[in-house]
Amino acid sequence: MIAAVSFWEYLGDNWDRLKDLLIEHAQIVLMSIAIAVVVGVGLGVLTYRSERPRLVVLAITGVFLTIPSFALFGLLISPLGLGTTPAVVALVMYALLPIVRNTITGLREVDPAVVESAQGMGMGRWRRLARIELPLAWPVIITGVRVSTQILVGIAAIAAVINGPGLGKEIFRALARVGTPTALNQALAAVLGIVILGLLLDIGYLLLARLTTSRGIRE
Amino acid sequence: MIRLDGVTKRYPGQEGAAVERIDMDIREGEIVIFVGPSGCGKTTLMRMINRLIEPTSGRIFIQGEDVTRGNPDQLRRRIGYVIQQIGLFPHMTIGENIATVPRMLGWDKARISNRIDELLELVGLDARIFRSRYPKQLSGGQRQRVVVARALAVDPPVMLMDEPFGAIDPITRDRLQNEFLRLQQEIGKTIVFVTHDIDEAIKMGDRIAILREGATIAQYDTPEHILSAPADDFVADFVGAGASLKRLNLSRVRDVELTDWPTVVVSADRAEVLSVLRRSDKGSVLILDGQNRPVRWATARDIDRDDIPLEEAGLEPEAVVEPQSTLQDVLNLMLNSSHGAALVVDGEGAYLGAVDFATVANAVQAMRREANKELKAAADELGEAERATPA
Numbered sequence: 384m385i386a387a388v389s390f391w392e393y394l395g396d397n398w399d400r401l402k403d404l405l406i407e408h409a410q411i412v413l414m415s416i417a418i419a420v421v422v423g424v425g426l427g428v429l430t431y432r433s434e435r436p437r438l439v440v441l442a443i444t445g446v447f448l449t450i451p452s453f454a455l456f457g458l459l460i461s462p463l464g465l466g467t468t469p470a471v472v473a474l475v476m477y478a479l480l481p482i483v484r485n486t487i488t489g490l491r492e493v494d495p496a497v498v499e500s501a502q503g504m505g506m507g508r509w510r511r512l513a514r515i516e517l518p519l520a521w522p523v524i525i526t527g528v529r530v531s532t533q534i535l536v537g538i539a540a541i542a543a544v545i546n547g548p549g550l551g552k553e554i555f556r557a558l559a560r561v562g563t564p565t566a567l568n569q570a571l572a573a574v575l576g577i578v579i580l581g582l583l584l585d586i587g588y589l590l591l592a593r594l595t596t597s598r599g600i601r602e
Numbered sequence: 603m604i605r606l607d608g609v610t611k612r613y614p615g616q617e618g619a620a621v622e623r624i625d626m627d628i629r630e631g632e633i634v635i636f637v638g639p640s641g642c643g644k645t646t647l648m649r650m651i652n653r654l655i656e657p658t659s660g661r662i663f664i665q666g667e668d669v670t671r672g673n674p675d676q677l678r679r680r681i682g683y684v685i686q687q688i689g690l691f692p693h694m695t696i697g698e699n700i701a702t703v704p705r706m707l708g709w710d711k712a713r714i715s716n717r718i719d720e721l722l723e724l725v726g727l728d729a730r731i732f733r734s735r736y737p738k739q740l741s742g743g744q745r746q747r748v749v750v751a752r753a754l755a756v757d758p759p760v761m762l763m764d765e766p767f768g769a770i771d772p773i774t775r776d777r778l779q780n781e782f783l784r785l786q787q788e789i790g791k792t793i794v795f796v797t798h799d800i801d802e803a804i805k806m807g808d809r810i811a812i813l814r815e816g817a818t819i820a821q822y823d824t825p826e827h828i829l830s831a832p833a834d835d836f837v838a839d840f841v842g843a844g845a846s847l848k849r850l851n852l853s854r855v856r857d858v859e860l861t862d863w864p865t866v867v868v869s870a871d872r873a874e875v876l877s878v879l880r881r882s883d884k885g886s887v888l889i890l891d892g893q894n895r896p897v898r899w900a901t902a903r904d905i906d907r908d909d910i911p912l913e914e915a916g917l918e919p920e921a922v923v924e925p926q927s928t929l930q931d932v933l934n935l936m937l938n939s940s941h942g943a944a945l946v947v948d949g950e951g952a953y954l955g956a957v958d959f960a961t962v963a964n965a966v967q968a969m970r971r972e973a974n975k976e977l978k979a980a981a982d983e984l985g986e987a988e989r990a991t992p993a
Contacts, residue, residue, distance in 0.1 A: 497692070598736060
């Protein structure tokens with residue numbers, strides 16, 4: 384009981400700093416996701432129709448996801464230095480696979496009869512993609528983006544090793560002071576912030592998916 | 603209207619051609635059916651007209667213009683296209699689906715909106731209800747009508763239809779076929795229609811091209827001629843047995859004399875109904891509502907039961923057809939009806955008359971005689987030819 388009370392006290396005393404870190408954390412995640420969506424959907428669109436490029440892209444983005452995050456952040460220090468840039472690069476790499484894979488799956492699941500109709504009515508390649516295929520694949524694509532976001536909220540904490548922004552800083556500070564009276568509370572507060580951020584973003588995606596999916600294809 | 607000139611399609615690595623040097627003229631305002639066994643290349647041939655498949659060689663002219671050159675997307679916007687799987691855009695409303703080509707051609711909003719209402723009306727759907735619905739909220743038959751409306755959006759002179767009624771249950775299919783024929787009388791499009799079903803070909807076609815392997819034309823002629831004078835064994839085989847029954851697909855209800863059936867209005871009293879029944883040679887009476895539409899079909903015994911009001915006496919009318927229905931449709935329905943007759947109603951559902959077995963049987967006999975005469979004439983011609991060329 385004593386520990387719990389002092390945790391809430393800790394939270395109250397450090398609220399301003401924690402709130403800033405939470406916002407930083409959300410910003411770096413969303414920025415990385417935005418870049419990953421552009422790159423990932425682009426790669427999906429370019430490769431979904433031809434088998435070999437598709438497999439290559441999936442293999443490479445799959446490899447990114449298997450590199451331990453500590454190692455990847457470390458590897459990026461020599462080309463990109465410390466701070467936000469290498470953190471964003473690493474996070475984009477982690478976010479790619481779910482987005483690329485779902486873009487490809489979503490586009491390949493579009494009913495061929497619908498695509499043929501569009502073509503038969505005189506829609507060119509890009510119009511077909513923009514007006515028919517991407518809107519129909521959208522629910523699958525946004526699910527991929529949602530998964531990527533969940534992954535990044537956790538991994539972004541590790542970015543603190545290369546001086547990246549976010550709640551990870553708080554966790555690493557706590558780890559450096561294990562044994563002191565506030566270390567546990569400090570780590571706990573940061574982890575709680577990450578969990579809450581993950582939940583909020585997830586709810587945000589559910590709303591976004593609902594608002595941006597045509598009523599004609601909603602479940 | 604459409605002219606195919608030596609149209610050929612070869613696929614690399616395949617020995618024979620998929621389509622071999624086809625020459626064909628399709629007249630304005632006619633429905634031309636490409637029919638043949640699966641793999642005969644009928645769909646390939648049709649898709650070369652809007653260049654979903656590019657011909658290897660040969661040329662295609664529409665209204666005198668060589669369409670094998672130039673931008674294929676521009677060409678396709680001028681040709682209505684309907685496929686078996688319907689292919690409505692599921693994420694768009696019915697109105698947006700129909701607006702697709704008008705939008706690409708840059709029509710203004712008001713014109714597009716008017717056109718949507720007009721087209722839905724034309725295919726028999728209430729625009730107020732349907733234009734804001736999504737395809738998944740419609741039945742198969744309704745979707746089929748919408749896809750025809752969509753293909754007609756910019757009033758193209760030419761339509762291509764690939765088994766347009768193929769994915770629809772048989773009863774709805776008959777109705778939609780009849781509706782489409784009535785529609786065609788209004789719109790007079792030049793239509794290329796692909797099917798594997800010879801009965802459908804006979805029913806829908808002004809002219810039929812029977813194709814064999816490699817999409818060579820075995821016979822290109824009117825349904826009447828194909829039935830009475832098949833060009834060779836392949837055609838005869840494909841048309842199949844029962845050619846005289848198939849001719850029932852060629853005669854329509856409007857071509858035969860209708861029988862009178864005793865009728866009363868629903869407000870009549872029982873004594874009156876019974877007296878009408880007594881004066882008639884038929885065992886049942888048809889009860890009509892205020893708009894002359896059949897509501898019940900009752901026998902004397904049904905009328906006698908005074909515990910049931912007249913509008914619920916007997917059975918609901920079955921076997922209801924329209925003047926453009928074929929005798930084949932009539933026969934099918936009649937065989938399943940308890941009164942041995944089909945009722946004919948107009949587009950509003952008002953009663954016109956009845957068709958009974960005797961009428962259909964007479965029609966079959968008349969066709970028989972016609973066919974025999976033609977066969978006889980052909981035999982005489984052959985005989986004369988033999989005599990004219992002494993051995």
